[in-house]
Amino acid sequence: MDILISYGYIGVFIASFLAATVLPFSSEVVLTGVLLAGGSYWPCMVAATLGNTxxxxxxxxxxxxxxxxxxKKYLRLDITRLQRVQHWIEGRGSWTAFFVFTPGVGDFIAVALGFLRARIGPVIFWMLIGKALRYWVWMELVYKVQGN
Incomplete structure (x- = not known):
């Protein structure tokens, strides 16, 4: 994690990207480290949101x-659970991509939307909104704790 923190905004982008794909770690740790090391609010927000999206x-x-x-190989997702999430998404539409930020189920939602051939434009839009909201809340918490 220290290596990614030392890369600043690029490290935040990489950590956020990897956390949304293959590696089981929290991008919030790197984001917090960069913020506490003096990183600026908006570049951190943009790097984290774009990387995670x-x-x-x-x-x-x-x-x-x-x-x-x-x-199974790269995402290590349980196929039975994926099918349940896919069934839940059917008929609800691309707006469910908003919840891709959710721990434990987010990867399943993203993969299920791909299986269902959800339209890519709305998926990107809702995913971006959900992930931006997640990082905004996290960064506000970091600033509140740091201010105390």
Whole structure:
């Protein structure tokens, strides 16, 4: 984590991207480290949101390819759980991409949206909004704690 923090905004982008795809770690740790080291608010917000959104869209793309073996191998997702999430999403639309930031279920939502061939424009829009809101809340908490 220290290496990513030392890269500043690029480290935040990389951590956020990887956290949304293959590595089981929290991008919030790197984001907090960069903020506490003097990183500026908006560059951190943009780097974290774009990195995490692109990572989420990677999961969407793997779902769109429809290769179950890749999903098992690279994302390590339980296929039964993926099917349950996919069933929940059916009929609800692309707005469900807003919840891709949710721990434990977000990757399933992104992959399921890809499987269902949800329209990419609305998926990107709602995913971006959800992830931006997540990082905004986190950064506000960091500033509140740091101010005390």
């Amino acid at each position: 692109l990572g989420g869209m990677t999961c969407y793309a793997l779902g769109r390819l429809g290769k179950i073996e890749w999903i």
